[in-house]
Amino acid sequence: MGGITEEIRLDETGTVVRLTSEHQLIIGLIEEGARVMDLGCGEGDLLLALKVLKKVRAEGIELSEACIQACVAKGVLSVHHGDLDEGLADYPDKSVDYVISTNTIQVLHRPMVLIREMARVGKRCIVSFPNFAHWLVRLQLLLKGRMPKTEKLPYEWYETFNIHLTTITDFRGFCRKAGLRVLREIPLRAASSGTCTEVKFLPNLRADTAIFILEAAKPPTG
Amino acid sequence: MEEAGSVGIVETKYLTFAEPPSELVLECGRPLGPITLAYETYGELNAAKDNAILIVHALSGDAHAAGYHHSGDKQPGWWDIMIGPGKAFDTRKHFVICSNVIGGCQGSTGPSSINPQTGRPYGLSFPIVTVRDWVNTQKVLIDHLGIEQLLCVAGGSSGGMQVLQWVVTYPDRVRLAIPIATTSKLSAQAIAFDEVGRQAIQSDPNWREGDYYGKTVPRRGLAIARMIGHITYLSERSMHQKFGRKLQDKTAYGYNFLTDFQVESYLRYKGDHFVKRFDANSYLYITKAMDYFDLTQSYGSLEKAFAGVQAKFLVISFSSDWLFPTYQSKEIVSALRRVHAYVIFTEIQTDYGHDAFLLESEQLSSLITNFLSHGWNQKS
Numbered sequence: 001m002g003g004i005t006e007e008i009r010l011d012e013t014g015t016v017v018r019l020t021s022e023h024q025l026i027i028g029l030i031e032e033g034a035r036v037m038d039l040g041c042g043e044g045d046l047l048l049a050l051k052v053l054k055k056v057r058a059e060g061i062e063l064s065e066a067c068i069q070a071c072v073a074k075g076v077l078s079v080h081h082g083d084l085d086e087g088l089a090d091y092p093d094k095s096v097d098y099v100i101s102t103n104t105i106q107v108l109h110r111p112m113v114l115i116r117e118m119a120r121v122g123k124r125c126i127v128s129f130p131n132f133a134h135w136l137v138r139l140q141l142l143l144k145g146r147m148p149k150t151e152k153l154p155y156e157w158y159e160t161f162n163i164h165l166t167t168i169t170d171f172r173g174f175c176r177k178a179g180l181r182v183l184r185e186i187p188l189r190a191a192s193s194g195t196c197t198e199v200k201f202l203p204n205l206r207a208d209t210a211i212f213i214l215e216a217a218k219p220p221t222g
Numbered sequence: 223m224e225e226a227g228s229v230g231i232v233e234t235k236y237l238t239f240a241e242p243p244s245e246l247v248l249e250c251g252r253p254l255g256p257i258t259l260a261y262e263t264y265g266e267l268n269a270a271k272d273n274a275i276l277i278v279h280a281l282s283g284d285a286h287a288a289g290y291h292h293s294g295d296k297q298p299g300w301w302d303i304m305i306g307p308g309k310a311f312d313t314r315k316h317f318v319i320c321s322n323v324i325g326g327c328q329g330s331t332g333p334s335s336i337n338p339q340t341g342r343p344y345g346l347s348f349p350i351v352t353v354r355d356w357v358n359t360q361k362v363l364i365d366h367l368g369i370e371q372l373l374c375v376a377g378g379s380s381g382g383m384q385v386l387q388w389v390v391t392y393p394d395r396v397r398l399a400i401p402i403a404t405t406s407k408l409s410a411q412a413i414a415f416d417e418v419g420r421q422a423i424q425s426d427p428n429w430r431e432g433d434y435y436g437k438t439v440p441r442r443g444l445a446i447a448r449m450i451g452h453i454t455y456l457s458e459r460s461m462h463q464k465f466g467r468k469l470q471d472k473t474a475y476g477y478n479f480l481t482d483f484q485v486e487s488y489l490r491y492k493g494d495h496f497v498k499r500f501d502a503n504s505y506l507y508i509t510k511a512m513d514y515f516d517l518t519q520s521y522g523s524l525e526k527a528f529a530g531v532q533a534k535f536l537v538i539s540f541s542s543d544w545l546f547p548t549y550q551s552k553e554i555v556s557a558l559r560r561v562h563a564y565v566i567f568t569e570i571q572t573d574y575g576h577d578a579f580l581l582e583s584e585q586l587s588s589l590i591t592n593f594l595s596h597g598w599n600q601k602s
Binding site: 059065068069071072073075076077078079080081082089090091092095 | 534536552555556559560562564565566567568569570571585588589592593596597599
């Protein structure tokens with residue numbers, strides 16, 4: 001769903017995966033041998049990369065039947081055809097080390113329900129989303145008076161999947177309200193040649209994407 | 223009949239075991255022996271004996287899963303679309319085995335077999351068999367073939383029940399499991415349809431408490447049972463697409479009770495055709511085995527049933543299957559995930575209903591091909 005992807009050859013198997021720069025950054029955050037769940041895992045590239053590079057026990061959830069077929073073709077051995085809006089009821093509390101959701105939370109009908117589920121099931125959560133407060137987005141609305149379209153948000157308003165777009169500032173408040181503690185924020189902006197760099201200054205204005213690392217602020221109740 | 227993708231001419235083989243006094247004690251507590259299993263194999267067992275795939279059949283299936291029995295044979299085995307060189311279960315790589323369930327009527331011991339103690343067909347004196355009994359007898363065959371661990375067990379519908387029973391009863395004997403369009407316990411609705419089918423057979427005057435061998439068989443009852451069953455295997459949409467309200471060999475209503483609609487003609491044909499190859503008592507026994515299948519009841523909970531599983535799973539359901547609906551596959555998947563098994567689950571979008579697993583499907587084929595090839599490579 002937007003963003004520059006790069007083809008990477010995973011040395012051992014010869015399998016080629018397509019990863020965005022934020023995927024690559026997330027891979028760097030995961031410890032070897034961790035248990036990882038990817039929500040909205042698409043064609044399984046991140047899962048496969050994590051499995052090969054970090055020897056993780058990886059599983060994915062994906063809504064699209066075609067994507068599941070692609071996952072199986074690539075050799076992802078645990079992937080579930082399911083709707084994230086139905087939650088993660090199958091998974092016990094703290095049963096995985098990382099629950100990852102890249103570029104997905106904004107397409108869900110009930111993001112608050114899912115983020116709480118993520119914090120319940122995972123010891124840590126890694127969430128990435130496009131930042132709707134990026135200056136290019138703001139300018140399009142301000143100067144042209146039109147719905148913004150950018151590289152990260154390429155769809156027309158009438159056909160976009162992104163029904164719950166958010167900003168870095170809003171997401172912070174959202175996490176607090178959901179009972180999650182922000183361990184780290186990584187605001188990113190696209191740099192040359194498909195890479196991205198962390199934005200230190202005015203992140204909510206200058207970052208087109210953000211990665212949040214989160215955990216439950218308090219033990220889950222009930 | 224040397225066409226590409228076919229295993230060609232195949233032969234049904236037989237294994238007989240549990241000769242008295244070493245009868246097999248069935249789940250119902252009664253002994254059965256001797257037991258004969260009819261089975262077929264396709265492809266070659268490799269030297270390591272680690273390329274064997276057991277295919278388990280559904281209600282009306284048999285050991286003849288692929289290929290042809292003779293050169294003039296028009297009808298290939300029941301899963302020929304999936305088994306053969308270059309097909310999902312690729313006989314160039316894999317050694318594929320399929321056996322007929324006991325209680326059946328296609329070569330394995332069942333109610334139509336001769337009871338050696340009486341010299342007459344068993345009829346209703348044949349003991350009730352269960353899915354676990356089916357699996358236990360299949361395991362004897364696997365042992366006989368010298369296979370320590372099956373690469374895969376796969377099957378749809380009540381075949382899927384056998385897949386689940388295999389991984390539960392013999393967890394270290396199965397590496398990959400493919401339960402398709404199945405359930406961990408038969409629903410009330412499915413039991414109800416089974417019972418209507420059995421009642422149709424049992425109320426046929428020719429049924430005679432199952433003692434009809436050598437006499438007129440209860441063909442009306444069995445044909446009706448098959449007609450009912452067939453309705454449950456299709457979806458409302460696929461019936462509509464296939465038949466609509468089209469008339470059979472006429473342009474106007476007959477205003478009588480002869481066949482008007484194509485769908486009536488089709489069901490009658492299916493029923494009549496089935497009677498030629500199937501035994502009414504076997505229909506009673508096999509549907510009863512399906513009705514009794516309930517892993518939750520047998521093991522306390524589905525998680526407990528799956529607690530020791532070692533296999534990796536490919537669980538598949540079909541969107542328009544109302545006999546074994548997707549939620550029942552999801553229950554299996556949920557329990558497997560709670561015991562941390564590797565599970566791939568997908569619901570294939572199709573209008574073909576429960577029968578979809580028997581039909582040509584690019585999605586089904588490629589899922590199985592890829593699952594087998596990656597499962598084969600990743601021996602961990």
